[in-house]
Amino acid sequence: MKPGGGLRQAMAGLHIWGGLIFAWLLYAVFLTGTLSYFRDEISLWMCPEIPPVATTPADAAARSVARLHEIGGGAYRWLVDLPDERNPVARLAVWREAGPGPRFQREAFDPATGRASTARATHGGDFLYYFHFDLHMPWRLGRYLVGLAAMAMLVAILSGVIVHRRIFADFFAFRLGKGQRSWLDAHNATGVLALPYHLVITWSGLVTLMFLYLPGGIERAFPDDRAAFYAAAGQGQATPPASGRTAPLVEIRPLMREAERRWGGLRVGRIDVRRPLDANARIELTASDADHLAHGHPRLVFDGVDGRLLSDSGRASWVVASERTLYGLHLGRFADPALRWLLFCLGVAGTAMVATGLLLWAAARRRRGGRFGHRLVDHLNVATIAGLPLAIAGFFLANRLLPADMPGRAGWEGNIFFAVWAAAALHPLARTRTQAWREQLWAGAAAYAALPVLDALTTGRGPWVSLLQGDWVFTGFQLSALVTAAILAWLALRQGARAAVSTIPSPTAPSRDPPAAT
Amino acid sequence: MSLPALLVRLTVATAGAYLAAAAWVAAFVAIWPGGTADAVLGGTVTAFPVATAAVLWAFAARSAARALAGAVLGILVLAAIGWLAP
Numbered sequence: 001m002k003p004g005g006g007l008r009q010a011m012a013g014l015h016i017w018g019g020l021i022f023a024w025l026l027y028a029v030f031l032t033g034t035l036s037y038f039r040d041e042i043s044l045w046m047c048p049e050i051p052p053v054a055t056t057p058a059d060a061a062a063r064s065v066a067r068l069h070e071i072g073g074g075a076y077r078w079l080v081d082l083p084d085e086r087n088p089v090a091r092l093a094v095w096r097e098a099g100p101g102p103r104f105q106r107e108a109f110d111p112a113t114g115r116a117s118t119a120r121a122t123h124g125g126d127f128l129y130y131f132h133f134d135l136h137m138p139w140r141l142g143r144y145l146v147g148l149a150a151m152a153m154l155v156a157i158l159s160g161v162i163v164h165r166r167i168f169a170d171f172f173a174f175r176l177g178k179g180q181r182s183w184l185d186a187h188n189a190t191g192v193l194a195l196p197y198h199l200v201i202t203w204s205g206l207v208t209l210m211f212l213y214l215p216g217g218i219e220r221a222f223p224d225d226r227a228a229f230y231a232a233a234g235q236g237q238a239t240p241p242a243s244g245r246t247a248p249l250v251e252i253r254p255l256m257r258e259a260e261r262r263w264g265g266l267r268v269g270r271i272d273v274r275r276p277l278d279a280n281a282r283i284e285l286t287a288s289d290a291d292h293l294a295h296g297h298p299r300l301v302f303d304g305v306d307g308r309l310l311s312d313s314g315r316a317s318w319v320v321a322s323e324r325t326l327y328g329l330h331l332g333r334f335a336d337p338a339l340r341w342l343l344f345c346l347g348v349a350g351t352a353m354v355a356t357g358l359l360l361w362a363a364a365r366r367r368r369g370g371r372f373g374h375r376l377v378d379h380l381n382v383a384t385i386a387g388l389p390l391a392i393a394g395f396f397l398a399n400r401l402l403p404a405d406m407p408g409r410a411g412w413e414g415n416i417f418f419a420v421w422a423a424a425a426l427h428p429l430a431r432t433r434t435q436a437w438r439e440q441l442w443a444g445a446a447a448y449a450a451l452p453v454l455d456a457l458t459t460g461r462g463p464w465v466s467l468l469q470g471d472w473v474f475t476g477f478q479l480s481a482l483v484t485a486a487i488l489a490w491l492a493l494r495q496g497a498r499a500a501v502s503t504i505p506s507p508t509a510p511s512r513d514p515p516a517a518t
Numbered sequence: 519m520s521l522p523a524l525l526v527r528l529t530v531a532t533a534g535a536y537l538a539a540a541a542w543v544a545a546f547v548a549i550w551p552g553g554t555a556d557a558v559l560g561g562t563v564t565a566f567p568v569a570t571a572a573v574l575w576a577f578a579a580r581s582a583a584r585a586l587a588g589a590v591l592g593i594l595v596l597a598a599i600g601w602l603a604p
Binding site for chain 1: 539543546557560566569570573574580
C-alpha cells in the first residue's frame with residue numbers, strides 16, 4: 001500500500017467497519033451516559049414524593065450516622081452520600097459479610113424528618129447510569145463489551161480524522177434534505193464540532209474501569225495487596241480486620257469540622273465507615289465532587305473510636321491528581337447547571353455522531369440492493385436509534401404508572417425498559433423500513449409528550465405548578481421531555497416526507513395517513 | 519486486501535494491541551522513577567493511547583507482514599524493559 005492515498009483508504013476501511021461493529025452499542029452507551037449527567041435530577045423526578053424544596057439541616061451528617069446505628073447492625077461498612085443543592089436526601093448504604101439482614105441495603109434518608117424517605121421504590125437515574133457502562137449484564141460482561149466499544153471509538157475518532165482531509169473546510173457546509181449527503185455532513189459536523197470532547201470522554205471512560213481491563217500493573221507492583229494500591233492511589237481505604245471488641249463510634253461533627261478546616265472551603269460529600277462499632281473502626285471523609293474537578297479527592301481517614309487523624313490524601317502526587325481529574329472529568333459532577341447543560345449538549349452531539357454514522361453507512365449502500373447485511377443494518381438502526389429512546393420513555397412511563405406500593409416495583413421499571421426495547425427490536429420484522437422508522441419515532445414522541453401530562457395527573461406537580469414554584473428539576477425534565485417529543489415527531493414527519501418523494505409522489509400517499517400508534 | 523492479510527492485520531489490531539498495552543504497563547512500572555502507585559496509575563492511563571496507536575498501525579502499515587513484524591518488535595521491546603529492567 002502506498003503512503004498518502006493508500007493510508008487514507010486503509011483508515012477509511014478501519015473507520016467504516018470498525019465503527020459499524022460497535023456503533024449500536026456506542027449509541028446506547030452515549031445516550032444513557034449523556035442522560036447520566038442528570039442522574040441526580042432524574043432520580044428526583046422519579047421520586048415525586050420528595051418535596052421540591054427540602055430543607056437540609058446543618059447536622060445532616062450526624063443524623064445520617066444516627067440512622068445507620070438503627071439500620072446498620074452487624075455491618076462491615078456504612079456509606080453516607082450527603083445531601084447537597086442537587087440532592088435533598090442522604091443516600092445511605094450498608095454492607096454485611098454474613099449473618100442476619102441483607103448483604104447490601106440502601107436507603108434514601110431524609111435528614112429533615114429523621115426518617116427514611118417515603119418515596120416510591122425506584123432505581124431512578126442509577127438505572128441509566130449503570131446501564132451506561134454495565135448494560136445490566138452478568139459477570140461484568142457488559143463492562144468488557146463497553147470497554148471494547150470505547151477502544152473502537154478511540155480508533156474510529158482517530159482514523160476518522162485521518163480520513164477527513166478537509167476537516168475544517170467542510171465544517172460549515174451543511175446540506176439538509178439531501179439524503180446520504182446530509183448524513184455525511186451531520187456526521188462530520190457533530191464529530192468535528194465536539195472532537196476534543198469525544199476524545200476526552202472516551203479515554204476518561206476507559207480510565208474509570210482501567211484496572212478491570214489492564215490489571216497487570218497492580219498485580220506486578222502490589223502482588224496480593226490491591227487494597228494497599230488503592231489506598232496509595234487516593235482511591236479509598238482498605239477495610240481493616242475486625243478486632244471482635246465493640247466500641248462506640250466517635251462523634252462525627254468534630255471530624256467534619258476538622259475536614260472542612262483542612263480543605264479550606266470544600267465540603268464533605270461522603271462519609272465511609274469501615275468496621276463500624278468495632279474497636280478497629282475507620283472513618284473516611286471525602287470532599288464533595290460538586291466543588292472541584294478531581295473525583296473523590298481530597299480525603300481524610302480518622303480512627304473511628306478516638307477520632308485521631310490517620311492519613312491525609314492532601315499530599316497526593318501529581319500523577320494521582322491527574323488520574324483523579326480524568327475520572328472527575330468523565331463524571332462531570334463538578335459542573336454547575338450551565339456547564340452541565342453544555343456537557344449534556346456535547347454528549348448529544350456524540351450520540352448524534354454515532355447515529356448519523358450508522359445512517360450514512362446504510363444510505364450509502366441502499367442503492368446496491370437489499371442484501372441481507374444491509375437489511376440487518378437497517379433493522380438494527382431502527383431498533384437502536386429509535387427503539388432505545390422509546391424504551392427509556394417506557395422506563396419513565398412505568399415510574400409514573402406502576403402502583404407506588406407494588407412489590408418489586410423498582411425491578412419492574414427496568415423490566416419494562418427491556419420489554420419495550422425487545423418489542424422495538426421485533427417490530428421492524430413486520431413492517432417496511434419507512435413504516436418501522438415512522439411508527440417507532442411517533443410512538444417515542446407520544447410517550448415523551450405524555451410524561452408532563454402524567455406529572456400533572458398523577459403527582460400534582462405538572463408543568464404549570466413546577467414552573468410557578470421555580471422547581472427546576474421538574475420543569476427541566478418536563479421541558480426536556482417536550483423537546484425530545486418534538487425532535488422525534490420532526491424526524492417521523494421527515495421519514496414520511498422522504499418516503500412520499502421516493503415512492504408515490506402524490507398527496508394521497510400512505511405517508512400522509514395518520515400515524516399508527518404502537 | 520487478501521483474506522489471510524486481513525486476518526493477520528485483525529490479529530495485530532486485537533491481540534497485538536492488547537499485548538502492547540499490557541507490555542507498556544509493565545515497562546512503565548519497571549522504569550518509572552517516582553512512587554509505585556504513581557507508576558501503576560500513569561502506565562495504565564497511558565496504555566489506552568498505546569493500544570489505539572497499535573490498532574491504527576495494524577491497518578496503516580504498508581503490508582500485513584510489516585504490521586505483524588512491527589507489532590511483535592514493539593511488544594518484545596516493551597516486555598523486555600518490563601521484565602528485565604533492574
